Each structure stands twice: as structure tokens, then as C-alpha cells.
Amino acid sequence: MTVTDAAALAALAGEHLDLVRAPFTLPRSRVLVFREGDGVRVHTAEYERSLAECRVLDTLVVRDRDGAALPITAVLPHVIEFGGGIGLTFAGPHALTVGRVASASERIETTDGQGLDTALRAYSTDGMSIEWTTPDGALTRIALDDETTAARLDIGADRNVQHAASVTHPADLAATETIWLDWFERCPRVRRDLQSMTAFCWWVLGANIVELPALGHARAVVPSKIGYVGLWQWDAYFIAVGLRHGDPELAREQLELAFRFPSDDGQLPDVVHEHGVLATSDDLPPSDRETLRRAGSAIADPSAPVPLTKPPLAAWALAKVLEIEPADDWAREQLARIRRSQDWWFAASDLDGDGMPEYGHPYSSGLDDSPIFDGPLPTTAPDLGAYLVLQDLELARFAERFGDADAAAHRSRAERTLGLLLDLWDDERGLFRARAAGVDVVSDTVVGLMPLLTGHLPEPIVDRLVAALADPRRFGAAWAVPTVAVGDADFSPEHMWRGPVWVNTNALIVAGLRASGRAGLALDLAERTVALVMHGGGPHEYFNPITGQKAATATTAFGWSAALFVDLAVGLSSPPVE
Known part of the structure; x- marks a missing residue:
């Protein structure tokens, strides 16, 4: 038997994405995400500059309702999944979004192609939080609730980060998956x-x-x-x-x-x-x-x-x-x-x-x-x-x-x-x-x-x-x-x-x-x-x-x-x- 489906090929590639030897990234993007403890760190890719010179976030951690860090449970080309149903994905080449993502067992498939959105609306992020530190030591924390279900981090050319609540996380997740599925086709x-x-x-x-x-x-x-x-x-x-x-x-x-x-x-x-x-x-x-x-x-x-x-x-x-x-x-x-x-x-x-x-x-x-x-x-x-x-x-x-x-x-x-x-x-x-x-x-x-x-x-x-x-x-x-x-x-x-x-x-x-x-x-x-x-x-x-x-x-x-x-x-x- 041979693998012919793009999603199956993407899953095979995901088996190798350890976030150490292979970072999370996107075609055309300069943003690189690596594993850092139970969370991740973020760098940019620049000509004649080392990763150490291109630090964006030293840590990014997702915490549950009790404040414990959620471990990374899966990595696919389009998403990093954390325990508790949180996923990190790209929002175009210069931004990341972090928010609720349904696991395969949680998804509700519909005939109108909106299964992912339906599943996302069915679960609460109330009490969870996302926090990150920048190279200068500054700590930022965003609390998630039933209204703020995701956060967006825009990464500028100077490596500064602007953040806001995200309402596009499900669409960003789907768009990033589509980019990779097109590539694996x-x-x-x-x-x-x-x-x-x-x-x-x-x-x-x-x-x-x-x-x-x-x-x-x-x-x-x-x-x-x-x-x-x-x-x-x-x-x-x-x-x-x-x-x-x-x-x-x-x-x-x-x-x-x-x-x-x-x-x-x-x-x-x-x-x-x-x-x-x-x-x-x-x-x-x-x-x-x-x-x-x-x-x-x-x-x-x-x-x-x-x-x-x-x-x-x-x-x-x-x-x-x-x-x-x-x-x-x-x-x-x-x-x-x-x-x-x-x-x-x-x-x-x-x-x-x-x-x-x-x-x-x-x-x-x-x-x-x-x-x-x-x-x-x-x-x-x-x-x-x-x-x-x-x-x-x-x-x-x-x-x-x-x-x-x-x-x-x-x-x-x-x-x-x-x-x-x-x-x-x-x-x-x-x-x-x-x-x-x-x-x-x-x-x-x-x-x-x-x-x-x-x-x-x-x-x-x-x-x-x-x-x-x-x-x-x-x-x-x-x-x-x-x-x-x-x-x-x-x-x-x-x-x-x-x-x-x-x-x-x-x-x-x-x-x-x-x-x-x-x-x-x-x-x-x-x-x-x-x-x-x-x-x-x-x-x-x-x-x-x-x-x-x-x-x-x-x-x-x-x-x-x-x-x-x-x-x-x-x-x-x-x-x-x-």
C-alpha cells in the first residue's frame, strides 16, 4: 500500500517535527518556533545572523485553570497542540495565533465543511491563559475565557511583538493547514x-x-x-x-x-x-x-x-x-x-x-x-x-x-x-x-x-x-x-x-x-x-x-x-x- 493522500503525507512529516531539529514554520515565513520545556520559544530567520541574535520570545507557555503548564502533545505541519485542546498556528507569514483546537476525536464533521468551527464553539477555554517572556525579561499574560478564546501575536521586522485577542484563530488554523496540504499534494x-x-x-x-x-x-x-x-x-x-x-x-x-x-x-x-x-x-x-x-x-x-x-x-x-x-x-x-x-x-x-x-x-x-x-x-x-x-x-x-x-x-x-x-x-x-x-x-x-x-x-x-x-x-x-x-x-x-x-x-x-x-x-x-x-x-x-x-x-x-x-x-x- 502507498500513501497518496496529502493529509496522510503531512502526518508522516509530522512524525519528524520534534521542534528541536525541525522547527515549526511556514513557507515564505521568517518565523521559527522551537520547543522550550513545556512551551516554545520563537526566533526569526535572518541572513548572516545566528538564532541567538534573532530572539523574539524566550518562552511561550499555555497554562490550565490551575496555572500548570500544558505540555506539547502533538506537532503537525500546521499546528502545535498542547494538552487541554490548545493549538498554536500561523496567521500569515508574520503572526501566530494561539487558541482552542479540537482534537480528531472531538471534531464534529458536517457536510458544509465547517466541522472545525462547530467543534471549536463546543468547548470552553475559560480559566486558561497564555504567557510569554521577551528577551528583555518582560512577561505578558493573556487570560482566556469564553469571549477571548485565542490570542494573536504579530511579529514585526524589528522582532517586537504586538498582541491582541484573536477572533480569526479557527480561520488561521484552516488557512495554514490548506497551505501545507497544497504543498503535500x-x-x-x-x-x-x-x-x-x-x-x-x-x-x-x-x-x-x-x-x-x-x-x-x-x-x-x-x-x-x-x-x-x-x-x-x-x-x-x-x-x-x-x-x-x-x-x-x-x-x-x-x-x-x-x-x-x-x-x-x-x-x-x-x-x-x-x-x-x-x-x-x-x-x-x-x-x-x-x-x-x-x-x-x-x-x-x-x-x-x-x-x-x-x-x-x-x-x-x-x-x-x-x-x-x-x-x-x-x-x-x-x-x-x-x-x-x-x-x-x-x-x-x-x-x-x-x-x-x-x-x-x-x-x-x-x-x-x-x-x-x-x-x-x-x-x-x-x-x-x-x-x-x-x-x-x-x-x-x-x-x-x-x-x-x-x-x-x-x-x-x-x-x-x-x-x-x-x-x-x-x-x-x-x-x-x-x-x-x-x-x-x-x-x-x-x-x-x-x-x-x-x-x-x-x-x-x-x-x-x-x-x-x-x-x-x-x-x-x-x-x-x-x-x-x-x-x-x-x-x-x-x-x-x-x-x-x-x-x-x-x-x-x-x-x-x-x-x-x-x-x-x-x-x-x-x-x-x-x-x-x-x-x-x-x-x-x-x-x-x-x-x-x-x-x-x-x-x-x-x-x-x-x-x-x-x-x-x-x-x-x-x-x-x-
Whole structure:
């Protein structure tokens, strides 16, 4: 049996909403509600600000007639229920309402669709109260009675709270439920054992929608409302790949935002956010600018701004999104920007002039603290070479499809780049090397597996990389694939890109194995990746490869982990379950 009803999918997602790793929120809202004792606390989500800096309410508690705090008894995407029949819900993106909510057993269903209202009128809130404290220590209490059955809290842009009695609580509850039911109508239906986590991951993608008013109220599906409130270029690609299965229009919107603000020479920015873009070190706070310039390329002018971007997977993501729903005119417009971005890598990021572009700063790789960046910059990295080959091959296919560019030129450049990439192969060690300012990097990292994506490696090299994936002293960890080989001196199971498993690198290796003719191994790694997310309790930012649990410092409810789980689950459920 499969789950097909939106309400059932919402209930499956609700099983994961613990208000600790997954806050209560609403698509397009910046308001986040977390568990705090028997009550909750409230924050806003803001770019480059921590939760601690964005406190709205330190506590919000519902009390019964005797003054005892009512515990939280259930959480669904549209409501937090407290014992005693009180529920907290949204009243649009900037307000919360708290008041009477009938449990399922209490509801009186009617044929006119007003069952919820009928049930709400049947019970008294007399003697109950709602109280909250603000960060300055102020305590506010609203007594509930048969006339004041609910309270409304409006949260301003300055995080101040205005409150009043609410007469719209039942309607707010119904409206919020409708928003989530509409979202879950789009949730992909997958294999039964994957459906619960898929529903939760689909909730994550909806929960992480942030509206950007300065950009025409564009919808950005951010990596997380906890600390990552912006559209990072790389994240947008992976998130779009998952969104395409249920909301291809929103998937296209993520790519369009990532492509909307190229520099004059074609470079795409690292981040698009509510205040502008992050494309160079000059877009950062002054203290960060100086740090970046000190750590910048040894070849680039240290007094000049350091370009900040992300790896070139734009054409790959575009091709994936168009598989679900063609949009040719829109695609042609995006391709013009992608081609200019690809040219930028060769014209502006080949910092030593050898024909192979380099990373001028770790931020541009997406693997910020990988040991391949422990040495001097720029870094010649096999993953970048692989992405550039893949992107030129995708651009050649688009040129052939639309007849609007020179496919042969893209294929010729891909062939040249592949030759340079093969120069990084170390046959003795069985890996692709990175180079730090021309000096070989000793570390054995996940970037050396990315050349599988090209689909054009010699078979003996593919065999060696496949063997590395199975080797327990390299990438065959209990929960694969670690981002640094287990036996490497730099391996650390909890330290971001220095050992933990990331869902995006796993998904890229799955794609690489498939492109390299290893479909069975690709299927196996896809199964192990979705098993990791379920074992670890959700789509976290990264996982300990020894325990399979969330790494201590990883963000929870992480966008690309959720999106790529959805993508892998759909692929593993082929033919799709209706």
C-alpha cells in the first residue's frame, strides 16, 4: 500500500517535527518556533545572523485553570497542540495565533465543511491563559475565557511583538493547514519504506522557502532557516534537482535566481540574498574581507577583491530540471548566462595559465575546509576539472538541441580539459591528486572521485576508483562515502569536509558511477545513502561516517540533503509509484 493522500503525507512529516531539529514554520515565513520545556520559544530567520541574535520570545507557555503548564502533545505541519485542546498556528507569514483546537476525536464533521468551527464553539477555554517572556525579561499574560478564546501575536521586522485577542484563530488554523496540504499534494509518491522520510524531506523544502521582497517577492528555497538564509549557488542546483519531482516551476525559480546576477565578465555570485549578492570579498563585512585577502590566491593580486563563486554544475542542474518539464524559451535565456560563466572559469580562474582553471579561494569550491586547501592557493582540484568537462558536454548537448551555439567548440574544450584532468592521475597511489600552487597535495579526499562524472575515464582508472570506494581504509567506511579517506592522516569523522558524509557528494558519486558504466554500484550507493539519512534521523547537513548519526556541528533540516534524498528516493522507486 502507498500513501497518496496529502493529509496522510503531512502526518508522516509530522512524525519528524520534534521542534528541536525541525522547527515549526511556514513557507515564505521568517518565523521559527522551537520547543522550550513545556512551551516554545520563537526566533526569526535572518541572513548572516545566528538564532541567538534573532530572539523574539524566550518562552511561550499555555497554562490550565490551575496555572500548570500544558505540555506539547502533538506537532503537525500546521499546528502545535498542547494538552487541554490548545493549538498554536500561523496567521500569515508574520503572526501566530494561539487558541482552542479540537482534537480528531472531538471534531464534529458536517457536510458544509465547517466541522472545525462547530467543534471549536463546543468547548470552553475559560480559566486558561497564555504567557510569554521577551528577551528583555518582560512577561505578558493573556487570560482566556469564553469571549477571548485565542490570542494573536504579530511579529514585526524589528522582532517586537504586538498582541491582541484573536477572533480569526479557527480561520488561521484552516488557512495554514490548506497551505501545507497544497504543498503535500506535490510530494512525490515513492517506495513504501522511503515514503515517511520523503514526506519529511518534502516538508523541509517547503519550510525552507523564504520570500525575497527586494527581488520581486522571489521564492528562494534556502539551505536552512537556521543560519543559511540566502540562496547559495551550489545549494540551488541540488535543491532544484529534488524540487523538480513535485514543483518544477519552483525548481526553475531557484536556477533563475542563481543565474540572475552575473558579473560583467560572466562570473556567477556565491550567494544571492535579501540585501544583494556575495560575489567577491568586497561583499563581506570588513573583518571577513581582510581574512579572505590574507588567505587568497598567491598568484592573484592580494590587494584586489577575491572572486567568490561555486563549482560549475549549472548546466547539469538545468538538464535535470528540464527532464521533468520542458521550458525551451526559458532554458535558452538561462543557457546564455551559463555559457558566459563557463567561459569565466577559463578566462579568469586559470590563475597559473596552464589551461586548467583553479580554485582561487576555498569558498569557491563549496568544500571550504577540505585538506586540499591546507597548502598555498590557487588549488588545482580534480573535482573542478570534472565539473568543467561535464558542463561543456552538457552545453554541447544543449547546443545540438537548440541549434543556438557551437557544440563542437564545447566538445573540443571538454576534451582538452579531460586531458589535463588525466594528468592529475597518480597511478601508483590510485587517485587523482590536487595541487596547491603547483605542489602535489598528499591528502586522499572525495574530490578525487568526481572525475567519474565525466563518463570518459579509461577503464583501468574507473576500476581503481571503484576499488577505492570499497576499501575500508579509503572510502569504504561503515557509512560511506567519507569526504576524506578513513586511513588518511587528515581524516576526522566530525569535521565538516574532513571526513563526514555529505549527501551531495554521495549523489554526485552515484551519478558518476552511472555515467562510468557502473549502474549496479550506483544503485547500491543510492540505497546506502537513503539508508544513512533514515538511520541518522533526517536530512542533516553532514553525518559521521562511523556512527551514521548527525555530526555534532551539522545543521539540521538541510535543504540539499532533503532535496537529494527526494531525488534518490524517486529514482529508487522507478517505475514511479502512483
